Amino acid sequence: MIIEAKQLRKYFTIAKGQIVHAVDDVSVGIQEHEVLGLVGESGSGKTTFGKTLIGLHDKTAGEVIYKGRVLPAHYKAEDFKNQAREIQIIFQDPYSSLNPRMTIGEIIAEGIVIRDQCSLASVRDRVVYWLERVGLHSDHLSRYPHEFSGGQRQRVGIARALIVEPKLLVCDEPISALDVSVQAQVVKLLDELKSSMGLSMLFIAHDLSMVRYISDRMAVMYLGSLIELGSADAVYFAPKHPYTQLLVKSNPEPDPEYERQRSDALIQGEILSPINLKPSCRFAGRCPLVQARCLEERPLLREVAPGHLVACHLV
Amino acid sequence: MTSVNQYALEVNNLAVEFTTYGGTVKAVRDVSFKLRKGTTLAIVGESGCGKSVTVQSLMGLIPMPPGKITSGSALLDGEEILGLKTERLNQYRGKRLGMIFQDAMSALNPTMTIGNQIAETLIVHRAMDKKTAWVEVLELLALTQISEPARRARQYPFEFSGGMLQRVMIAMSLACKPDVLIADEPTTALDVTIQAQILNLLRNLQEKQGLSIILITHDLGVVARMAHDVAVMYAGQIVETGSVDDIFYRSSHPYTVGLKEAMPSNKTVEQELRVIAGSPPDLFAPPEGCGFYARCMYAMKVCEKNSPPIFGNHHGARCWLHHANAPAHILQQSLKDPTN
Structure with missing residues (x-):
């Protein structure tokens, strides 16, 4: 394992007595050179999990172990500096995640300039190398983010993280x-x-097809809980959790013949608000197979087939 | 002429330009399509290909200036709707031609209750009094499967989730019982589970009310689920049209093929993702020849300087490969079908 979350929890207090259970006891690890895909609807806590994992949010409980070392629950400036050498992030929004007042060259170079305490000019060659590696051009160096399209900005984000x-x-x-x-x-x-x-990656997205394509293993989150984890193909083609099954069935496939034969099995209702959750199955409110037990006891993630973990009383 | 009534909407040779400080953008260039009554036509393409501008010009939503419809006609059940004065425009806009937008939150008025916003449409277009309008509002909300309509109608947009707001938009657009509904990326901002609910709702409404739908999207999965006919747009032009099966199983334009291969197939056998290299052309100075020339793996000499016409009939492709003199090519099979 390169990184492992153990019972990781992140709660936000939004008002007196109102606690958002954004990430609730999530345990999952990423192997060396592995891509772990993380899917879920908006509000399922997948972004909060990613950010808590690397210290962008303080941990409410639980711990994160990186290469055998426990990472601090609350990061100080020094911790970020140290950790940024080995852990980087690419953000969702390529518009707000680049400083509009810095040139592309400054943005990409910033990481190594700070790390190596060197001048911008001395790393120019490496910046150009990375610009070209992500498919941009060396004369883009002195331009500003607003001059680029979304796809180009996302490449700048990738170059900045990987340099x-x-x-x-x-x-x-x-x-x-x-x-x-x-x-x-x-x-x-x-x-x-x-x-x-030889990168290891946590790939967070809601596009199931793309996540399956790029990931080795796939994790599914619902209302702050990890509810299914297994090889990407197993989770996509043979999902065990009722939620994952409905999620896969909702995913439109670029194949009209297949779409015409698809049943109209839909998830009713919407994801609940994750405020002050009770100790029940998180999906109980929308689950077509719900039983009395699901409302009283929160199912734990357990192995149902080699390497395939599911949190459901019925599986 | 019987053909007039076969189509809910018929657009011919539409061209739209925008004058900016940087020059003139030719956003839509010679676009023609037909929407059969009671069916869904999907217009597919990537950002900037002109799909939204096309439908906005039908709704009279292009700001002029800087925009200008330089040519073309659009027949709504046989009646010309392009270039009308605002007063005439308002007789069909929102009434016979409804529209829903991608971002429902910003398309609704945040200071009015949901119920009042829908009622406004009914009072203006269908001359209802307030009381009757309110009864109708509750019916519309129930039709779009919003639970507890009476309570929800008194709430404001911020109290609704994204999926619920999209239902409100649909309810509002259906208020005047339109013949044609234009849905501009209606589910792009939504989660897959909610997307499935909204798409199902649209399909049920189509069956119940015989609605004709123009669906704008960039998601081929949504196209496969919803469309009867498809128009693929690239660089301001329609590059391929046909039935949904024509487009997916008998693709005849290299761009359509590229789009398909850029999406993971979800077959158990892994298929390598293919990338369309490069980016779309600058529409300030559209290329002389084929818009896809610079990115096309099958490009020929003729493509650089000469813009191709649409070859084929029901299933058509704007590509020189289908010219009688072009060398034999795998993409040619489909258009040669004698029934086409």
Whole structure:
């Protein structure tokens, strides 16, 4: 394991007595050179999990172990500096995650300039190398973010994260703001860099097809809980949790013949608010198979087949 | 002419330009399509390909200036609707031609209750009094499967989730019983589970009310689920049209093929993702020849300088590969079908 979350919990207090259970006792690890895909609806806590994992949020409880070392529950400036050498993140929104007053060159170089205490000019060659590696051009160096399209900005985000040669990369919805053909370009690029640099990745997204394509294992979150975890193909083609089953069935496939034969099995209702949750199955309110037990006892994640974990009383 | 009534909407040779400080953008170039009554036509394409501008010009939503419809006609059940004065426009806009937008939150008025916003439409277009309108509002909310309509109608947009707001938008657009509903990326901002609910709702409404739908999307999965016919747009032009099966199983334009291969297939056998290299052309100075020339793996000499016409009939593709003199090519099979 390169990184492992143990019973990781992140609660936000929004008002007196109102606690948001954004991440609730999530335990999952990422192997060296592995891509772990994390899917879930908006509000399921997947982004909060990614950010808590790497210290962008303080932990409410639980711990994160990186290469055998327990990471601090609350990060100080020094901790970020140390950790940023090995752990980097690509953010969802390529518009708000680049400083509009810095040039592309400054943005990409910032990480190594701070780390190596060197001048911008001395790292120019490496910045150009990375610009070209992500498919941009050396004369883009002195331009500003607003001059670029969403796909190009996302590439700047990738170059900025990878220039420090991290071991672990958290990708928080890196493609959801992009067009189909650009999504494929970015996913291919990440896939290629993963093999050439030996990266481990946490790939957070809500596009099931893309996550299955890029991931080795896939994790499904619902209302702060991890409810299913297994190889990407097992989770996609043979999902065990009722929620995952409905999620896969809702995913539109680019195949009209298949779509015409698909049943109209839909999830009723919407994801609940994660405030002051009771100790029940998180999906009980929308589950077509719900039973009395589901309302009283929160199911734990357990292994139902080799490497395939599900949190459901009925499986 | 019987053909007039076969189509709910018929657009011919539409061209739209925008004048900016940087020059003139030719956003839509010679777009023609037909929407059969009671069916769904999907317009597919990536950002900037002109799909939204196309439908906005039908709704009279293009700001002029800087926009300008330089040519074309649009027949709504045989009646010309392009270039009408606002007063005439308002007789069909929102009434016979409804529209829903991607971002429901910003399309609704945050300071009015949901019920009053829908009632406004009924009072203006259908000359109802307040009381009758309110009864109708509750019926519309129930029709779009919003639970507890009486309570929800008194709430404001911020009290609704994204999926619920999209239902409100649909309810509002259906208030005047339109013949044609234009849905501009209606589910792009939603989760897959909610997306499935909204798409199902649209399909049920189509069956019940015989609605004709223009669905704008960039998601081929949504196209496969919803569309009867498809128009693929690229760089301001329609590059391929046909039935949904034509487009998916007998693709005839290299761009359509590229789009399909850029999406993971979800077959158990892994298929490599293919990437369309490069990016779309600058529409300030659209290329002389084929818009896809610079990115096309099958490009020929003729493509650089000469813009191709649409070859084929019901299933058509704007590509020189289908010219009688082009060398034999795998993409040619489909258009040669004698029934086409």
